[in-house]
Amino acid sequence: KASDLDKIKKFVDGKKTLENSVYFGKEKGKNVIMFHLESFQQFLIDYKVNDVEVTPNLNAFYHDQNTLAFDNFYNEVGQGKTADAETMLETGLFGTASGSAMVNYGTSNTYQAVPAILDQQGYTTAAFHGDVASFWNRDNTYKSWGYDYFFSKPYFKDADNANYNIGYGMKDKIFLQDSAKYLEQLPQPFYSKIITVTNHYPYDLDKQNISIEKTTTGDKTVDGYVQTARYLDQAFGEFLTWMKKSGLYDNSMIVLYGDHYGISENHPAAIAKLMGKSSVNSYDLANWQKVPFIVHAPGLQGGINHTYGGEIDVMPTILHLLGVSTSNNVQFGQDLLAPNRKQVVPFRNGDWVSAEYMKYGGNYYVTTTGTKIKPKEDPRAKQIIDETQAYVNKMLTYSDDVQTGDLLRFYTPEGFKKVNKKDYSYKKADG
Numbered sequence: 431k432a433s434d435l436d437k438i439k440k441f442v443d444g445k446k447t448l449e450n451s452v453y454f455g456k457e458k459g460k461n462v463i464m465f466h467l468e469s470f471q472q473f474l475i476d477y478k479v480n481d482v483e484v485t486p487n488l489n490a491f492y493h494d495q496n497t498l499a500f501d502n503f504y505n506e507v508g509q510g511k512t513a514d515a516e517t518m519l520e521t522g523l524f525g526t527a528s529g530s531a532m533v534n535y536g537t538s539n540t541y542q543a544v545p546a547i548l549d550q551q552g553y554t555t556a557a558f559h560g561d562v563a564s565f566w567n568r569d570n571t572y573k574s575w576g577y578d579y580f581f582s583k584p585y586f587k588d589a590d591n592a593n594y595n596i597g598y599g600m601k602d603k604i605f606l607q608d609s610a611k612y613l614e615q616l617p618q619p620f621y622s623k624i625i626t627v628t629n630h631y632p633y634d635l636d637k638q639n640i641s642i643e644k645t646t647t648g649d650k651t652v653d654g655y656v657q658t659a660r661y662l663d664q665a666f667g668e669f670l671t672w673m674k675k676s677g678l679y680d681n682s683m684i685v686l687y688g689d690h691y692g693i694s695e696n697h698p699a700a701i702a703k704l705m706g707k708s709s710v711n712s713y714d715l716a717n718w719q720k721v722p723f724i725v726h727a728p729g730l731q732g733g734i735n736h737t738y739g740g741e742i743d744v745m746p747t748i749l750h751l752l753g754v755s756t757s758n759n760v761q762f763g764q765d766l767l768a769p770n771r772k773q774v775v776p777f778r779n780g781d782w783v784s785a786e787y788m789k790y791g792g793n794y795y796v797t798t799t800g801t802k803i804k805p806k807e808d809p810r811a812k813q814i815i816d817e818t819q820a821y822v823n824k825m826l827t828y829s830d831d832v833q834t835g836d837l838l839r840f841y842t843p844e845g846f847k848k849v850n851k852k853d854y855s856y857k858k859a860d861g
């Protein structure tokens with residue numbers, strides 16, 4: 431019921447942050463390209479196999495002087511995987527405790543999501559994905575989020591060509607070439623999301639696209655990962671070249687993010703080998719959850735930022751760079767650039783990382799050193815840990831309440847026009 435939202439609104443209002451005067455509004459009016467790096471982990475950045483960089487294009491982009499990157503940024507997905515990442519990034523709500531919020535609530539719930547917010551600021555909004563529109567219920571969810579366009583499989587003439595297709599949809603290089611043709615026709619400024627798929631388990635690739643040796647952990651489900659990551663890197667490199675040629679590079683903010691792990695924790699021996707360790711503990715596995723979050727725009731003050739954050743924090747970060755306030759939104763993130771942010775990263779199962787401590791797999795550690803601690807024997811640590819856990823539990827529970835109770839139907843932020851799903855159709859016109 432409507433009053434359920436009161437305490438949630440109060441909680442959300444209580445964690446509002448200050449604006450970062452260097453960055454707030456810095457990219458106002460720019461095009462935005464959200465580039466979804468499927469299953470891409472942070473460790474791949476600058477990683478080498480036999481002295482060869484796996485992702486040279488992404489590495490160069492990461493270290494560009496106009497790139498702002500975050501190296502303590504974690505994926506926070508649950509069972510919804512890709513869908514949870516999309517949900518957090520664009521609604522500021524977590525994926526639900528079980529299942530996928532996009533599948534279970536995407537059709538019927540009221541949202542105040544980034545596409546709708548930017549649409550009302552004069553943006554054209556479009557999502558691109560080289561597979562069927564119904565996967566993760568995107569076709570319905572994107573309407574609730576206010577996407578003007580959703581370019582999925584029927585929009586790509588090559589989508590059914592066996593040479594062009596792998597696993598979860600079109601191969602990234604072909605998908606990106608075809609997407610570019612639509613992208614350059616969008617009225618500007620646009621907000622777009624491009625969802626790649628080739629770097630998805632089981633990391634298979636046709637011979638002609640393989641350009642780097644496999645790793646040699648001996649774990650068959652792991653060793654192809656660097657090959658599809660390399661392919662994704664090349665696809666991104668080609669896309670970047672096109673961006674520069676088309677002129678879009680100069681008036682766009684490019685945002686890259688990894689959605690979740692590519693190598694699951696069920697492969698500890700292989701992970702240890704990749705990390706050059708004899709074994710891994712919970713601390714290593716928590717670090718293994720880091721994914722890239724990279725923002726580039728011409729003239730942007732770049733650098734590697736070490737704040738602790740995660741996918742839930744992207745929505746306010748992006749909107750604030752564009753000069754759009756989130757102070758009236760019911761969203762659970764905190765601007766990664768805000769000077770007074772809390773630096774607590776909740777995982778979907780209730781574990782967490784903060785700048786000081788982390789709880790992972792039933793163990794507690796000092797975040798920067800990996801020293802294991804026993805809260806029972808350390809009253810100061812225990813107090814902080816208990817407070818952090820309470821905060822994390824509240825975030826997850828309140829977010830679930832919003833999703834499962836469709837609570838945003840009772841609240842419309844000032845100046846926001848409610849999304850009417852009937853205004854949207856993603857069907858391809860005949861001819």
Ligand code: GP9
Pocket residue numbers: 510511512513561565566598625627630
């Ligand atoms: C499906 C693709 C993969 O369209 O986005 O989803 P995932 O299996 O990673 O959740």
Ligand code: MN
Pocket residue numbers: 468469511512689690
């Ligand atoms: Mn995914």
